[in-house]
Amino acid sequence: MACDNNNLVERLLECEKELKTLEDDLQTWTGSLEELSEIEDAFEADERDKLHGKTILDIGTDCVKPLYIALKFEPDKIIGINEDLSFSYASDVEQKSKLFADTKIRLYNCSFFDKVTLDKILEKEGIGKFDFVLVSKTLHHLRTGECIRKERDEKHKHQKDETEKCCIYKFEGRVTFEKLLELGKRVIVYECFVPQEKDDDKVRGRGGYFTRNEWKQIFEYLSDEKYEVKFIRPQQQFYLNKETINRVDSILKQVDCVCFYVEEQS
Numbered sequence: 001m002a003c004d005n006n007n008l009v010e011r012l013l014e015c016e017k018e019l020k021t022l023e024d025d026l027q028t029w030t031g032s033l034e035e036l037s038e039i040e041d042a043f044e045a046d047e048r049d050k051l052h053g054k055t056i057l058d059i060g061t062d063c064v065k066p067l068y069i070a071l072k073f074e075p076d077k078i079i080g081i082n083e084d085l086s087f088s089y090a091s092d093v094e095q096k097s098k099l100f101a102d103t104k105i106r107l108y109n110c111s112f113f114d115k116v117t118l119d120k121i122l123e124k125e126g127i128g129k130f131d132f133v134l135v136s137k138t139l140h141h142l143r144t145g146e147c148i149r150k151e152r153d154e155k156h157k158h159q160k161d162e163t164e165k166c167c168i169y170k171f172e173g174r175v176t177f178e179k180l181l182e183l184g185k186r187v188i189v190y191e192c193f194v195p196q197e198k199d200d201d202k203v204r205g206r207g208g209y210f211t212r213n214e215w216k217q218i219f220e221y222l223s224d225e226k227y228e229v230k231f232i233r234p235q236q237q238f239y240l241n242k243e244t245i246n247r248v249d250s251i252l253k254q255v256d257c258v259c260f261y262v263e264e265q266s
Contacts, residue, residue: 032064035136035190036072039065041232042188042261043073043132051075054131057184059112060138063090070103077104079125081118083203085109112142133184139191140199143206145170152211167205171214173221177262187262193255212252219248222262232259 043051051073058066061080070078085107094107106125110117122128135142147167149156158167180187192209199207210218222229222240229240234255238244252258 032062033068036065036068038233038259039134039136039188039190040069040072042186042190042230042259055079055127056132056134057081057130058134058136059180060135060141061085061107062136063087063093063107065134065136066103066105066107067093067097067101070097070101070105074101075103075131077106077125077127079121079127079130080105080107081110081112081121082107083109083111113144129182130184131186133180133187134190135180135187136190137192139176139189140171140208140210141202141206142176143169143171143208144175145172147205149205149208164204165202168208169205171210171218173218177222177227181262181264185263188259189262190257190259192257193252212249215252215258216248219245226265228263228265230261232261233257 051069052075054075056066056069056075056078058078058080061082063080063082063085066078066080069075090107094105097103097105106121108117108121110121112118146169147158147164148170149158149166149168152168156166177187193212193215195209195211197209199209202208219229219240223242223245225241227240231238231240231251234251238247240248240260
């Protein structure tokens, strides 16, 4: 009898785990649809054929937004990369999308920081520079600087080990946006603004939601005249520059997410 009970408990635990996975998958699909309703304005895709023939790089892809974008806007090709492409439906999205979408969707297990692998992917796909680079809920994971966790927690002791999960690296705006703009003509950023919440999916020190001060530093850099930066949320038609930078702080106080695009001035 005890053995039967143990087997039942194990099965219940397995079912609970399976249910949690399905719930997470459903949340990804519904969340992606909500994000896309705002992100699409950053493509300026009010004309139905605006994205025809265009290419998109989806960094930190959830494998879902490429499908939604393909169905609605029909670009030529969408390449999605993720450092941990563990979504159970990734293969189905890539393969079965061919049955009802003309857009070529390619999904790769590749880090944004792995230049060698990324260059091989671009060569294989025949792409020199994308028309658009989408960075949705991923920008805060593109941290490359020294650990700044101590600025948030005085008790933090930096231990340089293989995980560094307790660390939060500094976000180096100049390095990151220069690299993003090397990959694409327009970089579209969608980010949650929840500095009080824990970031559970961080890899090493590359994670931790941006604080208001970090956002101010990012926008201070992007206000340089060499960039064109347009806010989609919360204020459409708001362009960032040296004259409008002083409005950013008041904007951040009233939002839980931001969406904007960055281009190099022509």
